[in-house]
Amino acid sequence: MVPTRFRRTTGRRTVRRTWSALVSALALGAVALAGAPAAHAGPQPVPWVYYVGDDGALWGFTQQTDGSWTTAAPQGPTGQTLPGGHVAATRIAGGLPSVFFVGVDGAVYQDCPLLTKPVAVTATRLAPPGAAITAEVVGGQITVTAARQIPQGKAVAAAPRTPPALAPAAAPHEISNPCSPPVNVRFNTSSTYAGGAMTSVGTSGGYHDVLFVDTAGAVRVQWQGPQGSTLSEKALTAPGTAKPGGGVTAVNTQGLGLPGSALTLFFTGHDGRVRVAHTTEQGSLTGSVQPNTTGTADAPDGAPLSAVAGAKGLAVGYAASDGAFSVAYLTPTGAWQKTFRTGAAGDFASGAPSAATAAADGDYDWYCGNGLRVPVHLHGPLPGPKWVDVGLPNVVVGASFAAV
Template identity: 45%
Template sequence: MVAFAAVAVGLLAAPTAHAATVPADATAYYIGDDGGLWSYGRAADGRWSTAARVGPARLAPAGAPVAATRPPGGPSNVFFVGVDGSVLVGCPQLSQPVALTGAGFARPGAPITATVADGRILVSSRFVHFAHTYRMEISNPCSPPVSLVLVNPPPKYSGGGLASAGLADGGSGVFYVDGSGALWAQWRDRTGLLTDQQLTVAETATPGGGIAVVSTEGAGTERGVLTLFFTGHDGRVYVAHPVEGRGLAGAPQPNTTGAANVPDGAELSVATGTSSVAIGYVASDGTLTTVTLTTAGAWQRTTPLTGAAFTTAGSSSAISAASDDGYDVYCGNGRRAGHVHGPIPGHPWTVSGPANVPSKAGFAAG
């Protein structure tokens, strides 16, 4: 068992159940081995599309991280950093991704995260030209009149996974594991004021390791509580509840409903359904796996969705909620993108595209 210390925080009550709105459609994204943006997904009528390239090849480094988010009532938006260091956006209104910034704005293929807060899309990456307090707004061609806010992570960020979530009061948080293995949050209030907050002690997790967060605001807790997930050194996924502008509402809790088979620092994906939250990961034996917990914060079950040696241990997956109170999980398997339905096992893996998925490609869904 891993020991944790939450930093500078008082305890709050655990969340109570709440309902989430599940979009009728969902889209998964990845950067193929040709450097192009590829997408596939489930339409509102339940039909699935085949993976297709959106625009030209050689836009981004092969397998580069992607981030997807969806404004309320709007289409899915996807963001990534291109080969020239510009931040690009794609969506159904565009025949190909377009650049939102000039070249050299970020490191090509840098980790990136996106969320929605106060009617604006917030995108975070390591933006090389600006101090961490720099902010700018750009018209987003995918969702007018939504604006894009670019925020650089704080100095403690040394690379690796990023996660973010917006809040109803217009605030937001960006989360990461620093070079010492401590979890950090960068809180941004509605006015743009930034506050850096250490959430755990050093050596809690793998530096730059996988991290995922989802808003459970309205779940009966103090305003601004989110649900955060990361991997411990003991093969477990941990859940914690950050409090806006502060630390954690209690110590992180491990999932003990399944085997301790999560690779240290594994990529995590998360989605909120109508009655539960689901986390996706690839286990140490290569099994695509989901874990569910109630919106009240109680672990429910760990479910292998495939057999062993299905794909690369600890590699990226994406997950989206479905209208049947289940989840669709996306990843690459033997260089082919596909999807499987969960969390109840027994659904078939469906191949959705050509053999063009790099072994460590980033996946996102919105």
């Protein structure tokens, strides 16, 4: 078993304890499991989910080994980052989850169940507070990519002062901590980056691919091979294909049987339809971009997307234009199968961010903040199940979710 933390509140005091302490408490008949994520064990890691609450603190919840879900609870102090700021999560095989965000001081922070609060893994003033960030495992090491700093002379919202411009190249910053080996931190320094969404995927060949929609509306990829390789970049689609800075997500599909492909990516078009494409590790399309025509054209232009690969194939979800939630399923080779809508119109803010994980039973789990500002969870396939509340109403509109 591994140490973790849980929340027991007496008045306003929150106490964090180790898993061994919890075992002792259970032996004495104590019941104190409501709150922060509990430890997990076994070959199938349970999902951990994170978001930044309206208090600027990192919040998290998880599924326990008995299948129940904990209530979302703070994982650190208030005001560490901007309310609803971007979060990214990943884990090294067999390891604990790690979650990352950019704090109000412009440093990249990491948190995991072994820490009592998130810790900085870079110097300060390197990125805008709450800015877009991604995390993935490449070659047994966590690689984090954050949005570049805004150039000198432009305002940085909610930042205490304008930080210096970033160096033109990626710059690893190795600080050891209990969560993982030193994290490799990079920055998106592309002159075409429009801000907004980014996604990253690591491959078995040691490649790290970062995808985003550039200032011209083309889906663009940056990729770098094993350590020491040259950083390369190119457009995957024509200009005007998507909204600059709009939603894009990708998953590693090397084990799903699509010849020649390593990644499957999703992005929204201007016509309300999500598109799928497949690429190699070196950022080349292996076929044509295919729109989803199995359901209603209800995806907001540039909407955030969440995608997952599981035993039954691929799935992508988003908060639809009318506030319902849509999930589209694809075959393991990435062909559109069917699209379901769940919930009623107005249940979610149009284009609200979400996160997804593959479940142990071969289905999928989805996480989002609903129209009542409550974090919610859904287990698929759809239709059928309903969203279940897993926390307090502290999710700001547009808050990022990360799950692993």
